[in-house]
Amino acid sequence: MILLMGIADDPQIITVAEALANSGKSFLVFDSSLYPVQHRLSYRPQDDSMQLQIGEHCLAQSDIHSLYWRTLSPPREAQENPIALRDSASLLRSFLHSLGDKSKNTADAINFHQEKPRQLAQVAKLGVSIPETYVGNDPRAVRAFCARNNDVIFKPVTGGDYAQIVNQAHLTDEHLNSSLSQSPVTLQAYIEGTNIRSYVIGDAVFSAEIRSSAKDFRTDEGAELIPIAIPNEITEQAHAICRVLGLAWSGIDWRRTPAGNYIFLEANPSPMFVNFEQRTRLPITQHLAQLLGA
Structure with a gap:
């Protein structure tokens, strides 16, 4: 069974679910915000065994082939009770850690992303250029x-x-x-130049130039996306970045200077990709579904 962790109407969840269904893979959507009201989670520390119940489906760790980590939403019904919220989050995170590298990406890699200063430092140690x-x-x-x-x-x-x-x-x-x-x-x-987004999924790397005059291209609805082949050196850097950050897949943002140098900005462990894929026709979903089913 493949778990898709996120909100059911998230375009990323919908797209991955469709790809898995088309390839005959079994999957369930796990919306963590509905735990503990609709989902059940049990843990036995004596033998480090867990069981997750989603509707009529009861899954032990061994039943879970992989997990796509889109979003981890806090338990909705525990928001007004700090103790209940902490307790629910503690067991939920213990469950996610128990999956290890079945989770794409792992709980450790997601936590690493929350420490962006340390992330930047680790990437710089690889010899990858980062902004001052x-x-x-x-x-x-x-x-x-x-x-x-x-x-x-x-x-x-x-x-x-x-x-x-x-x-x-x-x-x-x-x-x-x-x-x-x-x-x-x-x-x-601020780095003068062009934004480049690279999706690294296993051994594959898909990139596009994002043409926009905005300081932050995410604010520009008219930004133009053009598929490109990045230099081999940058492809190797992208793989090295994923390895050092423990990422099975990632969306990496670069800034390409007028001189052609690539400056690393960020590696996102759970990036949105549907709009990017629709506008570039690059096969992100296909490779992500293959990663989850491998």
Whole structure:
């Protein structure tokens, strides 16, 4: 049995489900937000055995061939009860860790993605180029970083929001003291060039150039996607990045400079791909379904 973990109406879940059905593979959609109201999860630490019940289906770890990790949603009915929320999340995460590399991607790889500063450092150690970056909440260091670089973008440390250009209003004492006393920030030197997205799925790599004049192409509904073949050196870097981050598959974002150099921005362990596939005709779903069924 293949588990698809996410919301049933997510386009990614729907597309992967259709591909698996067409290839004759058995699958179930596991919406973690419905646990523990609709799903049942049991664990015996004595022999490290678990059982997941989804509707009429009861699955031990040995019954689960693989898991596609699209989203891990917190239990919906436990939101107002902090203890219930922590307890539900604890057992759910224990279950996901128990699957090991059956999970695409593993719980450890997903957790690694939440530590983006460490992710960037590991990629840099491979010899892959990354933007000059500062992560922290020291106002003096923020000003010094911005003084060294003509254009600087800022974004949350864990991601999840669009990158924006730093302006003088952001560097006032009032703004810095207010914002940096609440949380650290990620600053990066803005890289002139073109956005490239690469999907790495097992041994396969599919890439497209994203033509957009926006600082963050995700804000540009008119962005143009053009399939390309990236240089062999960058293909090798993409595979090395996935290995060091423990990723069986990933969506990697690069910035290609006017001189043709590729700068690594991020490796997403659960990227959206349906819109990308529809606009490029690159066979992302096919290879993802093959990865899950292998």
